[in-house]
Amino acid sequence: MSSTATAHVQTQQSEAPVSNASSNSPMKIVVVGHVDHGKSTLVGRILYETGALPDGKVEYLREVCEKRGMPFEWAFLMDALQAERDQGITIDTAQIRFRTEARPYVIIDAPGHKEFLKNMISGAASAEAAVLVIDADEGVQEQSRRHGYLLHLLGLRQIAVAVNKMDLVNFDQARFEEVKAEIVAYLNSIGVEPTYVIPVAARSGANINSQADETPWYGGPSVLQALDRFEPAKAATELPLRLPVQDVYKFDERRIIAGRIESGRLKVGDTLVFAPSGKSARIATIESWGGNHVAAVAAGAGQSVGITLDEQIFVERGQVASLIESAPTLSHSIKARLFWLGRQPLKVGSRYKLKLATAEHVVEVTAIERVIDVEDLANHHGAEVGRNAVAEVVFRGKAPISHDSFIANPRLGRFVLVEGYDIVGGGVIAEADTVRQDHKSSNITFVDHKVNFENRALGNGHRGGVVWLTGLSGSGKSTIAMEVERQLFLKGWQVSVLDGDNVRHGLCSDLGFSPVDRAENIRRIGEVAHLFAQAGMLVVTAFISPYRSDRDRVRAIDPELFHEIHVATGLDECERRDPKGLYKKARAGQIPEFTGISAPYEEPIVPELAVVTDGKSIEESVAEVLRYVEATFSLSAREQAVGWGL
Amino acid sequence: MSMNDLDALEAQSIYILREAFNRLDKIAMLWSIGKDSNVMLWLARKAFFGHVPFPVVHVDTKHKIPEMIEFRDRVAKEWNLPLIIGENTAALAAGMGPHLGRVSCCTALKTDGLKQILGEHGYTGVIAGIRRDEEGTRAKERVFSPRTEEAGWDFKDQPPEFWDQFKTDFAPGTHLRIHPLLAWTELDVWRYIERESIPVVELYFSKNGRRYRSLGCAPCTGSVASTASTVAEIIEELETTKISERSGRAQDQESEDAFERLRAGGYM
Numbered sequence: 001m002s003s004t005a006t007a008h009v010q011t012q013q014s015e016a017p018v019s020n021a022s023s024n025s026p027m028k029i030v031v032v033g034h035v036d037h038g039k040s041t042l043v044g045r046i047l048y049e050t051g052a053l054p055d056g057k058v059e060y061l062r063e064v065c066e067k068r069g070m071p072f073e074w075a076f077l078m079d080a081l082q083a084e085r086d087q088g089i090t091i092d093t094a095q096i097r098f099r100t101e102a103r104p105y106v107i108i109d110a111p112g113h114k115e116f117l118k119n120m121i122s123g124a125a126s127a128e129a130a131v132l133v134i135d136a137d138e139g140v141q142e143q144s145r146r147h148g149y150l151l152h153l154l155g156l157r158q159i160a161v162a163v164n165k166m167d168l169v170n171f172d173q174a175r176f177e178e179v180k181a182e183i184v185a186y187l188n189s190i191g192v193e194p195t196y197v198i199p200v201a202a203r204s205g206a207n208i209n210s211q212a213d214e215t216p217w218y219g220g221p222s223v224l225q226a227l228d229r230f231e232p233a234k235a236a237t238e239l240p241l242r243l244p245v246q247d248v249y250k251f252d253e254r255r256i257i258a259g260r261i262e263s264g265r266l267k268v269g270d271t272l273v274f275a276p277s278g279k280s281a282r283i284a285t286i287e288s289w290g291g292n293h294v295a296a297v298a299a300g301a302g303q304s305v306g307i308t309l310d311e312q313i314f315v316e317r318g319q320v321a322s323l324i325e326s327a328p329t330l331s332h333s334i335k336a337r338l339f340w341l342g343r344q345p346l347k348v349g350s351r352y353k354l355k356l357a358t359a360e361h362v363v364e365v366t367a368i369e370r371v372i373d374v375e376d377l378a379n380h381h382g383a384e385v386g387r388n389a390v391a392e393v394v395f396r397g398k399a400p401i402s403h404d405s406f407i408a409n410p411r412l413g414r415f416v417l418v419e420g421y422d423i424v425g426g427g428v429i430a431e432a433d434t435v436r437q438d439h440k441s442s443n444i445t446f447v448d449h450k451v452n453f454e455n456r457a458l459g460n461g462h463r464g465g466v467v468w469l470t471g472l473s474g475s476g477k478s479t480i481a482m483e484v485e486r487q488l489f490l491k492g493w494q495v496s497v498l499d500g501d502n503v504r505h506g507l508c509s510d511l512g513f514s515p516v517d518r519a520e521n522i523r524r525i526g527e528v529a530h531l532f533a534q535a536g537m538l539v540v541t542a543f544i545s546p547y548r549s550d551r552d553r554v555r556a557i558d559p560e561l562f563h564e565i566h567v568a569t570g571l572d573e574c575e576r577r578d579p580k581g582l583y584k585k586a587r588a589g590q591i592p593e594f595t596g597i598s599a600p601y602e603e604p605i606v607p608e609l610a611v612v613t614d615g616k617s618i619e620e621s622v623a624e625v626l627r628y629v630e631a632t633f634s635l636s637a638r639e640q641a642v643g644w645g646l
Numbered sequence: 647m648s649m650n651d652l653d654a655l656e657a658q659s660i661y662i663l664r665e666a667f668n669r670l671d672k673i674a675m676l677w678s679i680g681k682d683s684n685v686m687l688w689l690a691r692k693a694f695f696g697h698v699p700f701p702v703v704h705v706d707t708k709h710k711i712p713e714m715i716e717f718r719d720r721v722a723k724e725w726n727l728p729l730i731i732g733e734n735t736a737a738l739a740a741g742m743g744p745h746l747g748r749v750s751c752c753t754a755l756k757t758d759g760l761k762q763i764l765g766e767h768g769y770t771g772v773i774a775g776i777r778r779d780e781e782g783t784r785a786k787e788r789v790f791s792p793r794t795e796e797a798g799w800d801f802k803d804q805p806p807e808f809w810d811q812f813k814t815d816f817a818p819g820t821h822l823r824i825h826p827l828l829a830w831t832e833l834d835v836w837r838y839i840e841r842e843s844i845p846v847v848e849l850y851f852s853k854n855g856r857r858y859r860s861l862g863c864a865p866c867t868g869s870v871a872s873t874a875s876t877v878a879e880i881i882e883e884l885e886t887t888k889i890s891e892r893s894g895r896a897q898d899q900e901s902e903d904a905f906e907r908l909r910a911g912g913y914m
Contacts (some may be wrong), residue, residue, distance in 0.1 A: 025651040057890075097779060097831065118806035122788075125808030235649065246661070247668045251697045258693075260661045289696045290842065302649050304660040306695060317668060341806055355811050416811040423806050423813060 026097060026104035027232050030124040030156075032147035033133035038164040042133055042202040043096065043107055044074025046224065049209040052098035074203065102228040117150075117388045118341045121426065124151060129158035129230040131223065132183070136175055136199070137168045140182045148183070149374040152192045153337060153390065153428065155410055159187070160196040160226040167201040171214040189377060196226040235301040236263035240326035242404070242412050243272070244357035245319045249306070256287050256306040257315055262357060262411035264323070266307070267298035272321040274313070275402040276330050276455060281309035318359035320402040320412065328402045328412055332458060333366065335394045338385075338427030342419055345384035346393065352424070354395065356403055356415035363395040363417075393427070399451070400458040405431040456536030460494045462633045464533040464561065466526075467540045467625075470551060470604060471567030472596050473582055474574035476613050476621060477542035480567060483622045484540055484629065494536055498529055500543045513593050519550050526554030533561045538633055546595045548602040563632065565625060566607040571596050573614050608632075652838055659686075659826040660693040661810065662789055663773070666824040667699060669814035670771035673824070674701045674730070676760070676914065679714040680861045681846045682775035682827055685835050687725070688844050689826060698727055700773075703763055706733045707755035709743065709863035717847045732763030744865040748897040749904055751866075757912045761797050764821065773824045774914045779831045781892055783906045788813070789828055795819040797912030823914075832891050833884045840877045851875045860892050868894040 031039045047053050065072050096107050108123035124130065130151050134144050151159060161183055169175045180197045187194050198207055199215050200223060206212035207222045221229065241264030249256040266272070266283060273280040286296045287306040299305045309315075320328055340346050346365060354363045369392040371382040385391040406413030406428035417425040457463045467484075469477040481497045488495040504511070508524055511517040522545050532539045545551050555562040574596065575583040586594035593599040604610075609628045613621045649657070666673055675690065675698070677683045690698050704718060722729040734742070737754040744751045764772065778785045788804055790812035805813040816822060827835070839846060849858040856869040857880075870889065874880040897904065905913075 025654050096785065119804070122807045246664050249694065251694060251699065254695070256695060258664055260657065287695055289692050300649075302654060302657055304657040304664070304693070353815075414809050416806075416809065418815055421813075421815040421817055423811065426806075426808060426811075 025232070026099075026106045027129065027227070027230065028106045028108065028127045029129050029131060029227060030108045030127035030151075031131045031133060032120060032124060032151065033164075034135065034138070034141040034143040034147075037133045037135040037138065037141070037144070038202050039133045041074045042131070042162060042164060042200070042208070042223070045202045045205055045208050046107065047096060047098050048074070049205060049224065050098040050100060052096070100224055100228055103232075105227065117146075117339070120147065121150065121154075121339065121341070124156070125154050125426075127154075127156060128233040129160070129227065130156050131227075132159055132161045132194070133164050134161060134179060134183060135168075136163045136166050136179055139179050140186065144183065145186055146374045148187055148192065149190055149372075149377075149390065150339065152187075152190045153339065155406065155428070157192070158230045159192060159194045160198060160223065160230075161187075161194045162198050162200045162202075162223055164200045164202050166199045166206060166215070167204055171199065171201075171206075171212075173215075173217045176215075176218075195230070196220055198223055198226060236409070236411060237265055237301045239263035239301070239409050241266055241270075241272075241321070241323050242328065242357075242409065243305075243321040244359065244412075245274070245315055245317050245321065246358050247317055248315055254287065254308055255312065256308055257321075258304070258306045259321075259358065260304045261299055261301050263301050263409055265298060265300040266305075266321075266323075271324055272309070273324045273327055274315055274319040274321050275328055276400050276458070277314065277319060277452065278454065279313040279315075280324065281311040281313045284308045284310045320357065320359070328404050328409075330400045330402050330458070332400050332461075333394055333396050334401055334403060335369070335392065335430040336415070336427035337372075337390065337392050337430065338417070338425050339390050340385045340387060340425045342387060342417075342422075342424030344419070345386045346391070346417075346425065347384045352395075353418040354397070354401070354415050355418060356401065357412055359402065361397040361399060361401050363397045363401075365393055366396045367394040368392075369394065392430075398459060399455055403429055405429050407431060453534060453536070457635060460536050461635055462493055462538060463635070464494075464536040465538055465633055466529045466533050466554075466562050467538065467629060468529075468545070468551065468554065468562060468564045469540065469542050469567050469625075470545045470564060470607075471569060472571060472574045472601055473544055473594075474577045474579055475567040475569035476618065477544075477567050479618055480611070480613075480622055480625055481540045481542040483618065484625050487622070487626060488538065488629065493538055495538045495540065496532060498525055498532075498539060498541045498543075503543075513599075515547070518547065519553075522547075522550040522554060526557055529554070530557045530561060533558070538629065544595050544601070546599065546601040548604070551604065563609075563628075564604050564607045565628070566604045566610040567613060567621075568603070568610045569613045652834065652841060655830055655834055656689065656692070656838070658829065659689045662812075662824065662826040663690055663693040665812060665814070666771050666773060666790075666822075666826075667694070669812075670822065670824075672767070672769050673771035673773060674703045674764075674767065674769045675773040676775070677702045677704045677718070677727075677729075678775070678861070678914075679704065679710070679718050679847060680775070681835055681839060681850060682777065682830075684721075684844055684846055685830075685838055686773065686775040686827055687727070688842060691725070698725070701728045701730045701767070703730045703732060703760075703772075705756055705759040705763065706731050707751075707759065707863050708733065708738055709751075709755070709865055711849060711861065711864045711867070713847055713849055714861060717845075721845060730763065730767070732759055732766075734759035734762060744863070744896075748866055749908060751863075752897050752908055752913065753911060755863075756914075757797070757908070760914075761912060764797070769821060770816075771822045771824055773826060775827045776825050776914055777827050777830050777832070777835075779891075781890075781905060783909050784828075787825055787828055789825050790814060791823045791825065792816055793821050793823055793912065797821070799823075799910050799912065801906075801910060833881065836877060836881050836884060840881065846877075850880065852879075858894065860895055862895055862897075866896040868896065870894055 031043055033039050062072055098105055132148055134140060163176055163179050176199045199218050200207045206214050209224050210222050242262045243259050245257055246259040249258055268283050270283050271280055285308045286299055322328055348365050348368055351364050354361045368382055370379040371385055371389055371391045374390055404412040413429045415427055416423050469481055471477050478499055485495050485497045503525055508521045511521045529539045529541055578584060585591045586597040595601050611621050611624050734755050742751055742754045776784050786801055788807045851857055852872045852875040857872040858869050872883060874883045
């Protein structure tokens with residue numbers, strides 16, 4: 001350690017470490033508005049008024065302007081880049097600081113030029129309050145409305161409107177009231193109440209710092225006074241706990257789960273539930289490093305923490321830890337209001353990577369409910385969303401998405417979309433009850449051990465399982481199975497039939513019909529059916545499977561998945577139908593060990609369902625099986641929303 | 647549990663470092679030996695619970711102030727840092743120095759020296775300790791900032807960056823610069839150094855009425871008039887000064903847009 005460092009330690013021991021500089025975080029202010037309405041000028045003037053400029057900066061810029069034969073512009077303070085000075089527009093969001101007596105500020109100068117929307121969003125998304133600048137002469141323009149709308153979309157509620165260039169309209173009160181009425185009407189129509197509307201002349205400094213003599217008719221605050229009256233954003237400690245897992249570290253003997261607490265609080269001993277796995281464990285320790293830090297026993301929103309658990313459950317990046325009584329919503333479909341920045345339009349059927357907190361999902365656009373014209377707030381139906389447009393869109397994920405609505409918890413209620421290498425849009429999630437829970441299947445075919453049974457069920461809209469049809473030859477098993485499969489498939493189910501005759505051509509082609517071979521036949525089919533079921537499929541089997549003991553062995557593979565349906569057609573009726581002429585052959589002694597004739601059929605004692613087909617149409621029998629299947633294997637709306645493991 | 651502004655900055659920087667470590671395959675941290683990169687190293691040790699799980703790269707121009715090299719070697723040993731030292735040997739052999747032009751020298755020894763080591767090790771992410779309040783072009787930076795195959799910075803078309811969703815997808819051959827200290831100010835850095843007792847090079851403290859406010863290469867780094875000889879005195883000084891931090895860095899003053907051109911070409 002250097003002697004200097006030693007000196008620090010001494011000062012630290014003797015006195016609290018925080019210097020007499022403010023211990024408040026600076027308030028982030030965004031300045032938005034139509035191109036050329038004077039945003040950079042306003043910011044330059046604020047910096048000048050608050051003494052925030054380094055010595056020589058104004059003189060330096062005066063010199064540069066003279067060298068270039070241009071009049072002095074306050075805006076040049078912000079436009080530090082060569083390219084910007086040449087084009088005369090602010091390209092990117094710069095962050096500049098100043099302070100008033102009340103507190104420090106970081107001011108974000110957002111560009112007004114339409115194609116630079118992404119930069120405006122980049123600045124405005126982190127702001128706590130906004131100043132919307134409007135030219136008193138030109139009045140409300142397209143980007144005045146667009147930016148106002150985006151502030152609303154981003155959740156900003158503290159907005160001061162600066163009606164600028166009042167000097168150009170001779171500080172005329174009537175003109176001010178006119179512009180004010182126009183912007184207030186627009187903002188009110190989107191549910192925003194501007195906190196202040198201030199007549200301003202940024203170039204001369206009128207109503208920037210203190211009340212200007214030129215506007216004796218105005219009794220409200222100056223721009224700086226208005227800013228000082230805004231409330232700083234509060235950390236979301238009072239909302240339910242959300243700890244998205246950022247990473248899991250095993251640098252040493254500890255297995256540390258790292259992440260930032262986005263909302264709420266946690267403490268050692270709390271039981272955390274991880275979505276979407278539904279696994280839970282208790283917090284054993286809160287880890288930290290650093291000489292003068294004692295081990296923490298609690299932490300809250302905003303902190304980047306590392307915790308260890310009392311049980312080694314599987315945890316990975318993208319999962320969200322919460323307390324058991326207030327878990328996030330888990331669903332495949334989310335409806336969101338989004339702003340689109342992509343060069344290619346967003347279309348129904350397009351796929352994107354959706355990033356929400358630390359999770360990444362592959363999502364498909366299933367519906368564009370409306371495209372919003374931010375100029376007049378008119379709704380349009382459209383098949384696509386163009387660059388810089390705002391729309392309400394429904395996405396469906398391959399896997400369930402842990403989220404909150406933006407209103408309930410902004411941190412887990414917003415996301416970005418990535419196409420290729422680029423972020424192409426952002427969205428805020430509508431409240432869950434407006435989300436339509438559809439049962440459409442999403443053709444999930446990937447098999448990955450990180451995907452569990454529940455994930456798959458949520459992906460398919462139904463559980464996997466084995467519907468085991470048993471009954472005499474000719475009882476109607478195959479006919480029912482094939483029709484049930486067809487109808488479920490049309491409804492979007494992941495469904496497949498394993499049929500006796502087909503299986504015997506391949507999987508069991510080495511087996512005959514002796515009791516031993518029949519047992520082996522059923523065992524193999526049972527194993528295959530359960531593999532399919534665990535992979536999320538609904539498997540319908542159509543085998544005579546005459547021996548109770550064989551069927552019970554199949555049931556034992558996974559009793560939860562196995563549903564036995566007895567197709568209880570009487571022998572007489574089967575023999576009457578004899579679709580393949582087998583009974584006739586069996587009666588003639590041409591087929592040995594034929595079930596019902598020369599071999600036994602052991603009826604199920606307590607099947608999950610018995611279907612008596614005698615005297616019924618095929619349609620009626622199929623409908624009976626379908627009713628059972630849908631009632632048993634579909635997910636309820638609640639399960640779709642929150643999963644059943646939570 | 648209530649967080650002050652330094653807690654908030656620390657938490658955010660840790661979040662950024664952890665994102666970089668998780669999302670990128672091969673990353674390295676640049677260590678200029680200056681106060682900012684010392685703070686950044688400290689934050690890495692906090693983020694990864696005492697470990698620095700990636701190489702720490704120092705681009706040596708062979709023109710650094712001797713105290714800086716002595717400090718580097720001592721701290722690297724004390725903190726057990728995975729240190730990699732890079733240099734543009736060809737340019738140094740050819741006698742590159744500020745007498746051939748400050749911007750050319752910076753480009754050859756720093757930017758090209760950095761590019762060489764990036765190419766050699768195939769890093770796809772480079773963590774650098776720049777701050778928005780240092781200078782206008784840095785004010786425009788992104789936290790995750792893409793660089794072209796030639797390490798160029800397209801400041802006219804930067805990716806959107808909001809809600810802490812960073813650009814972590816990029817074309818093969820390009821790389822990302824990661825800036826965990828972007829939101830910090832010079833004053834924040836010093837207050838954090840004070841709070842955490844982070845060691846810094848002696849050159850920052852006043853001797854005979856002058857001190858260094860920003861450290862670089864000996865020929866291009868000047869001292870400023872100051873009597874601040876402790877961290878507390880530096881903090882007091884910064885609360886009232888209006889002199890810009892990089893005023894002692896001669897390469898910035900070569901022309902109106904010298905620093906911008908340096909950065910567009912791949913400088914930190």
